[in-house]
Structure formats: C-alpha cells, structure tokens
Amino acid sequence: MPPSSLRVVYAFAREMHPKTTDVFIQYGTAGFRTKASLLEHVVYRMGLLAVIRSRVKNGRTIGMMITASHNLEPDNGVKLVDPDGEMLEQSWEEIATRLANVSDNDLESTTAQVIKEVNADMALKASVYIGMDTRYTSPRLAAAAVHGVIALKGTPKExxxxTTPMLHYCVxxxxxxxxxxxxxxxxxxxxVGAFKNIRQKLPVTGDYSTTLYVDGANGVGGxxxxxxxxxxxxxxxxxxxNLGGNGGKLNLNCGADFVKVSQQPPxxxxxxxxxxxxxxxxxxxxLVYYYLDDKNKMHLLDGDRIATLLASYITQLQTACNAPALTIGLVQTAYANGASTRYITQELKIPVTCVKTGVKHLHHAAMSYDxxxxxEANGHGTVVYSQQAKATISKIAEEGEPExxxxxxxxxxxxxxxxxxxxxxxxxxxxxxTVLCARGQNATQWMAAYDDLPCRQLKVTVQDRNAISTTDAERxxxxxxxxxxxxxxxxxxxxSGRAFVRPSGTEDVVRVYSEADTQENADKLAAEVAQAVFDLAGGVGTRAEIPA
Structure with a gap:
C-alpha cells in the first residue's frame, strides 16, 4: 500500500477519532474493555487491524464485536474474531495493544510497521463483519469500526x-x-431448527416441565x-x-455474572x-440456571453444572451409538468447583484438563478431543466436535443398527x-x-448429581494488576x-480449603476465589486471602474498600 493511502489512516484518526487520553489500554482475555468514553480511537484502530488480519488470512472474513459483555452499561469494548469464529490469535494481542496506544502522530508509521511485520498483502480484498450489543454507546463505536475498515480499503458489513455468539457464528x-x-x-x-427437530423426537416425561423463566439481563440475548x-x-x-424495558439497566443487579458472583437471584x-x-x-x-426453594433459598446451577449435565448425556449418546473410539474430554479452569471435578473424573469417568481463565484457552484445549x-464456572462454554466425530456419527446414522x-x-x-x-x-x-426433557428431570433432580463445596469470589483493587503473576493454570x-x-x-x-488469586484481564483488580466445607468458612478464607493480596500486592484505598 503506497504511503499516500496510509495518510488517509492518519487523517481519519486526527479528524474523526482522535486519541484524547493517555490511559494505557490492553487487549485482554476478551479484547479491549473499559469506560466507553475512552474507546473510540481504539475501535477505529481495531478496524484497521481487522483489515490487516483479513489480508493476512488471504481475504477471509474477520469479525469485530462491540460489547463489554457482563460489565455495567457505562463500559464498552471491542474484540476481534478470527475466520473460524474463534478468538483473535494470541500472538496478535500484543499488536492490537501497541496499535491502540500509539499517538495519532505515530499511527501512520505504526500501521505501516505492522503491515510489514505480518507480511500482509494489501492488494487483497478484505472483509470485516461488525456487530454490537444494546449499549447506548455501541452505535458510535460501531461507526468508528466502519471508518477504520474503510480507511484501509476493506469492506465492512454491519x-x-x-449477540456476541451470533457474530462468531456468522464469521x-x-x-x-x-x-x-x-x-x-x-x-x-x-x-432453533435443530432444537425443534430434536424435541419432536423426545416426548415430555417424568418431572420435566416445558415452562422456563429467563432473566435477559436487560441485554441483547433476552x-x-x-x-x-x-x-x-x-x-x-x-x-x-429483564428485556430492557421499565427502566431496567444492562447487567445491573441481574444477569448471569451477578447471579454467579453474588449468589443472589436477580x-x-x-x-x-x-x-x-x-x-x-x-x-x-x-448462561447459568438457578431456582428458589420453598424457603426462598437460592440454588445455583452454574457452568460446572451445565458442563456435567451435557457431558453425561453426550456419553450416553456415544454409548447408544456404539462409537467407543471417539475420545471425550472436559475442560475447566481453576474456578471450577472441586466437587464438580471429582464427579466428572470419578463418576462420569471423563478426563479433565485445567487451563487458564479465558474461553480462548478452554476452546483450544477442548479441540484436542474428538x-x-x-x-467456565461463570457459564461461558460450549461443545466442539472434530470432523472425525461428525463423520463417525453420520455414518452410524446411515448404516448402524436400528437403535x-x-x-x-x-x-x-x-x-x-x-x-x-x-x-x-x-x-x-x-x-x-433438551437433556432435561430427555431425562424427564426438573431442576432439583439436576442439582442432586453432586453437592458443591461452598465458595466465594472477591476482588481487590490494586495499583497494577501485573504485580500478580501465576502458574499452573493460575492455581x-x-x-x-x-x-x-x-x-x-x-x-x-x-x-476442604482451596484458594487462588489471579489478575483480572480487563481492569486493575486481583480476583480472589475460595472454597471450604461451610459457607462461613469459604467467606472467611476469601476475606483473609483478599487482605493478603491487599497487603502484599499494592492494594488501593483501605481494607474496607475491598469489594465483593
């Protein structure tokens, strides 16, 4: 690309999306995420990077999602989606961070440097899909993304x-x-078509009810x-x-993250x-599930419970298909409740891999199995199938015995x-x-598979989250x-005590997790570990300001 074309990059930035803050922002586990007022220049520059990435991938489509996920409404963010619908390749996270933080005066030269580093053929066509969530700041940021794509002569599609998963799917x-x-x-x-097809094959039996209440977090999913x-x-x-009407605020005292962390109903x-x-x-x-019993006590069915439910049903289907050669494995993080890990390995007899927090780490580990x-315990996850698994199951569907x-x-x-x-x-x-219907189960029967260890999560505000380093999958x-x-x-x-700490991927806080035999002990252990973090890792403010 000739230098005159890169001058357009600088002109767009200076005139429409100037860098107005010196706050350093880093590409974390889910992209960039911070106060929306700090993001416009970052999103514009990610539009540039998405075009470069598309050309490095021979013109394949790259995704850009404008969202801060479970954060409250004043925040926003942006993340890039690679051609297979996966998170941005990890080696590019440093490039994204560098491009986001250079001055406007250095943007033209840094963009040229990145193009050279990654050996991008700027003559190729480039395609970028752009989606956004329901935040009031998202349309403005999506416009900045479009301008970034156009500045490097890419083709944006809005x-x-x-939902974030819909954009991943479309990419x-x-x-x-x-x-x-x-x-x-x-x-x-x-x-939805597959759900309707499968439900027509599964009569409603036992204690399963087709009625489901849903908390939409006042966001796009609802x-x-x-x-x-x-x-x-x-x-x-x-x-x-919680569909966003009647003054409901996005993720405020509702939504999966609130329910999981606070262990309270929305x-x-x-x-x-x-x-x-x-x-x-x-x-x-x-996604997390919960129910209140007749004494108004909340019972949480989180990502661990969803994982074990799906894993047990998938092994049941594998046995019924007579496909024992297909390998099945389950991937968790350190946040997984210890009781769930024991249930998976000892009862279901399924191997468990533990990886660092962040769905990108879990996704790649899961791909090592058929x-x-x-x-994650927070309810973020899915199932991936190898081509071998799909081919094997398809062949059985055509050539196997009737059952x-x-x-x-x-x-x-x-x-x-x-x-x-x-x-x-x-x-x-x-x-x-589908699984609950197939088994005729209600929520209490689902919960009865195993007993969770009581746990607690806290976070400690620190001067610099990078003061914390971890190993052994952050344990x-x-x-x-x-x-x-x-x-x-x-x-x-x-x-039954267990505790670990890890730096947040998106803000200057250290996250604390604890387990113990009683809720009182889990709470006490978490508070004591939080105090240790505060004392040894540069806590900000007073001890009383350590928030849950």
Missing amino acids: FGIV KCRNDNTYGTPTEEGYYEKI KKLNIIRKSLDGELDLNLY VGVEHVAFQRVASLDGDGDR IGIYF ERKAAQLFLNFIDMTNETVGDAISDLFLVE QCTAPEGLQTRIDELVSHYT
Missing part, C-alpha cells in the same frame, strides 16, 4: 444489534459455507429470545424478564418455588443445536433443556514474593 459461516448461512436468520434456522419464542411451537414456554424476575430460571449475560454468551466439552441409527440421528441434531464457535447462552439453553501465585506462602498458610486452617 449486522446491527446481535464462521462466511468462511466455511458447510457450517451454515452467515445471517441472523441462518442462525435461527440452524440452532431480545433475541423474544423473537425466537414465537417460533417454538409450544416445545418450550419461555417467560421472559431483580426484576417473578419467582415461583422450584421453578427453574435461566440467566443470560448482557451480550448473550454466558468431543470436547468446555465451560444405533436412532441415537445417532438424535446426536446429529444435538450437534447442529450447538454453536461450536464460542460459548452461546441461547444455544446452551436449548442444549440444557499458584509466583509474584509478589511471599503471597503464595501466605495463601497456603491460610488455606491449611480450613477443612
């Missing part, structure tokens, strides 16, 4: 308001036409389910709450004893219902409802000196 379909149609309607046709429910033909009766939802409730997050990529199930063919056809519908590109609250909701702290020794000492005082 999808408007979509995958655009680059692999065997996966589906790259539109929102194509998503409904595949995911809005899309409101569209979907009109086409479900009675297979699932969705009662939707506001804005009508509650009936033992009625299962599905709670989505703001951009529709996380059938890889991965979920094997029946099971294999069911399995193929289950696969079609799965958004394999990324964790997807809507797809995962349909997967869960051991290597810096600052003395912190892991202190954590080990605190844990030793509690029955």
